[in-house]
Amino acid sequence: MNNLEKYRSLLTDGVDGLLLTSRYSRHYAAQFDIAEGIAIVTKAGGYYFTDSRYIESAQNNIQGFKVVETNRANPYSKLLNDAIAEFGVECLGYEEEYLTVAEFAGMEKDLKAKLVPMGKQIDKFRAVKQEWELDRMRKAQEITDQAFEEVLGRIQPGMTEKQLQAELIYCLYKNGGDGLSFDPIVVSGPNTSLPHGVAGDRVICKGDFITMDFGALYQGYCADMTRTVAVGYATEEMEKVYNTVLQAQLAGIAVTKAGVTGAQVDGAARKVITDAGYGAYFGHGYGHSIGMQVHEAPNCNPSGDTPMEVNMVCSAEPGIYLPGKFGVRIEDLVVFKEDGCENLTRSPKNLIIV
Numbered sequence: 001m002n003n004l005e006k007y008r009s010l011l012t013d014g015v016d017g018l019l020l021t022s023r024y025s026r027h028y029a030a031q032f033d034i035a036e037g038i039a040i041v042t043k044a045g046g047y048y049f050t051d052s053r054y055i056e057s058a059q060n061n062i063q064g065f066k067v068v069e070t071n072r073a074n075p076y077s078k079l080l081n082d083a084i085a086e087f088g089v090e091c092l093g094y095e096e097e098y099l100t101v102a103e104f105a106g107m108e109k110d111l112k113a114k115l116v117p118m119g120k121q122i123d124k125f126r127a128v129k130q131e132w133e134l135d136r137m138r139k140a141q142e143i144t145d146q147a148f149e150e151v152l153g154r155i156q157p158g159m160t161e162k163q164l165q166a167e168l169i170y171c172l173y174k175n176g177g178d179g180l181s182f183d184p185i186v187v188s189g190p191n192t193s194l195p196h197g198v199a200g201d202r203v204i205c206k207g208d209f210i211t212m213d214f215g216a217l218y219q220g221y222c223a224d225m226t227r228t229v230a231v232g233y234a235t236e237e238m239e240k241v242y243n244t245v246l247q248a249q250l251a252g253i254a255v256t257k258a259g260v261t262g263a264q265v266d267g268a269a270r271k272v273i274t275d276a277g278y279g280a281y282f283g284h285g286y287g288h289s290i291g292m293q294v295h296e297a298p299n300c301n302p303s304g305d306t307p308m309e310v311n312m313v314c315s316a317e318p319g320i321y322l323p324g325k326f327g328v329r330i331e332d333l334v335v336f337k338e339d340g341c342e343n344l345t346r347s348p349k350n351l352i353i354v
């Protein structure tokens with residue numbers, strides 16, 4: 001079943017057309033990424049509308065749709081109504097998670113079809129990755145691993161978190177990233193107890209932990225990794241917490257395979273942290289799915305109750321955060337397989353002291 005057929009499978013009694021407005025769904029359905037546009041899918045055919053900035057690229061690369069240019073004379077509403085009339089669409093499913101209230105109000109006013117919210121049904125197709133998607137994610141992660149190796153040589157006591165963040169971003173692009181999966185997190189010293197702290201003007205010094213959480217975007221797909229490194233030296237307590245997080249991550253990875261639930265994976269890792277006495281300091285979930293978006297469903301957290309499937313990709317990122325002291329997080333990306341998992345992240349996980 002090609003991707004367009006997957007979307008067509010949603011066209012049943014209540015819905016006879018689908019409006020794809022999110023960049024992710026348009027990319028997945030047409031197997032090509034265009035920053036702006038709207039696509040409509042019906043049993044009989046589909047149109048992909050975009051403007052003059054993207055039309056040539058769309059015409060050359062979009063698969064499965066008729067590509068038509070929108071412009072002042074042919075606004076999206078007119079083109080969509082033409083398609084609605086041509087295909088006799090009465091009920092048009094839409095992605096309510098990716099429309100602003102204003103955009104929805106405009107469509108409700110202009111379009112000559114009843115709008116039906118599709119909930120999570122449209123996104124769910126992207127949970128299990130195809131080989132071409134995994135190849136892009138492997139490449140995204142390879143770039144990210146290379147950036148990590150390179151940035152390690154650039155860490156110097158005396159530089160600020162923001163300066164290190166800038167070096168990290170440079171390394172992600174230099175090694176082949178098309179962009180960033182998200183603004184990298186770079187925190188140091190006591191700031192490492194903030195799981196999603198923001199890089200600031202704090203000066204990095206000896207005895208600090210530095211946590212870097214970052215990923216390259218490659219052909220529309222995200223990488224995501226975290227490493228915590230020590231500057232100059234690490235105290236016994238820092239080593240103990242680091243090793244506890246590492247053992248927790250390895251325990252999660254050890255049970256990662258198709259058929260287990262996200263809660264089981266989370267539980268295996270959480271047990272290590274709880275048994276070591278740090279249970280209260282691991283507040284977030286063990287992992288999230290990832291693909292075109294850095295955070296996708298399903299999650300590997302205590303409420304993840306659906307069995308994971310072959311070729312779902314999830315992060316493995318336990319952490320311990322001691323307020324006022326320091327924190328540690330270690331994150332890899334793993335692909336669920338029949339008998340285990342493929343770890344996309346190659347960077348070492350022993351405690352690195354720079």
Ligand SMILES: [Mn+2]
Binds near residue numbers: 224331
């Ligand atoms: Mn992550």
